[in-house]
Amino acid sequence: MQAAPRAPAGFAEDLVAGLSAQPRRLSPKWFYDDAGSALFDRICHLPAYYPTRTETALLAAHADEIAAALGPDAEIVEPGAGSARKARVLLRAMQRGGWRPAGYLPIDISGDHLRAAAAELRADLADALPDLPVRPLAADFLLPLQLPAPLADGRRIGFYPGSSIGNFEPDEAVALLCRFADWIGPGGGLLIGVDRVKDPQVLHAAYNDPEGVTAAFNLNLWQRANREAGADFDLSGWQHAAFYTPVHQRIEMHLVSRRTQTVTVAGRRFDFVEGDSVHTENSCKYTVAGFQALAARAGWQARQVWSDPQALFSLHWLTR
Ligand code: AVI
Numbered sequence: 001m002q003a004a005p006r007a008p009a010g011f012a013e014d015l016v017a018g019l020s021a022q023p024r025r026l027s028p029k030w031f032y033d034d035a036g037s038a039l040f041d042r043i044c045h046l047p048a049y050y051p052t053r054t055e056t057a058l059l060a061a062h063a064d065e066i067a068a069a070l071g072p073d074a075e076i077v078e079p080g081a082g083s084a085r086k087a088r089v090l091l092r093a094m095q096r097g098g099w100r101p102a103g104y105l106p107i108d109i110s111g112d113h114l115r116a117a118a119a120e121l122r123a124d125l126a127d128a129l130p131d132l133p134v135r136p137l138a139a140d141f142l143l144p145l146q147l148p149a150p151l152a153d154g155r156r157i158g159f160y161p162g163s164s165i166g167n168f169e170p171d172e173a174v175a176l177l178c179r180f181a182d183w184i185g186p187g188g189g190l191l192i193g194v195d196r197v198k199d200p201q202v203l204h205a206a207y208n209d210p211e212g213v214t215a216a217f218n219l220n221l222w223q224r225a226n227r228e229a230g231a232d233f234d235l236s237g238w239q240h241a242a243f244y245t246p247v248h249q250r251i252e253m254h255l256v257s258r259r260t261q262t263v264t265v266a267g268r269r270f271d272f273v274e275g276d277s278v279h280t281e282n283s284c285k286y287t288v289a290g291f292q293a294l295a296a297r298a299g300w301q302a303r304q305v306w307s308d309p310q311a312l313f314s315l316h317w318l319t320r
Helices: 010-020 033-042 050-061 065-070 085-096 112-124 172-183 200-207 213-228 288-297
Strands: 075-079 103-108 156-160 189-195 238-245 250-257 261-265 270-271 277-284 302-306 313-319
Touching: 010 085, 010 213, 010 270, 033 112, 033 156, 033 213, 050 065, 050 085, 050 200, 050 313, 065 085, 065 189, 065 302, 065 313, 075 085, 085 103, 085 112, 085 156, 103 112, 156 172, 156 261, 189 270, 200 238, 200 250, 213 238, 213 250, 213 277, 270 313, 277 302, 288 302, 288 313
Parallel strands: 075 103, 075 156, 156 189
Antiparallel strands: 189 313, 238 250, 250 277, 261 270, 302 313
């Protein structure tokens, strides 16, 4: 008999608390079990989901300038590294420009996925950076976290691509940027990708793909709850919703009940009527100046910013 997946600390408690709250909500960090991480990888390749390819193209197009800004001998720390695809582009660019990185420390809540990604990265970079120390850390970086001791000269650079900062509300984003500053310490910096405010139709299309992958990603929360938190969600009773709210400059994702139903989670019963929603994610969008002002609240100084001709995405280089 196969063992049931081990419930991560806090998932069932968080789900019960979120379904008991008004409005109902669940943290997007629970999207990323193995199935959710694989679905997110598929999202990144969807034609409508422009952020990944735009940011990757920015990294490639400005590789020399970015590598020169970051400088040599720094350990790259990447919270929420996922598949570490963009780190490969960055590390290669640094090596090519003669700005040899000292190491790579990816952090991710999804341990198996992270270890596989680190092994793949080592293999992929074996030609260019054969001795690069890669130190994957399976952890929830939103909880108190002690990083391993710094390497040799101790300079660290944070790398937070993908506009994951947008998944935090502005005050939470400031708190996270402060936390990154503590990890990185003096002499380092932060290279961070930020999705820009733009035509709402472009945003709407990116989070409502016709292939249904984003819907599957959202609904995987309930499948995960059934697998790991003693829940009995009937998936046919729920639908994915994603829409732009201009006042908050964000995409909101929800799971919406299609009918009256009762769901049990960890022995607790929750009643829903048609149209009741559970808010599962915010994806905040920023103007360049808006993000620089947010970063300044956390003590980061804007140094350089790279963006694409269509003004879809921005890559910011910040120092303390
Ligand atoms: C990880 N994060 C930046 C993605 C985003 O666009 O907010 C997560 C995502 N949600 C739906 N599609 C992608």
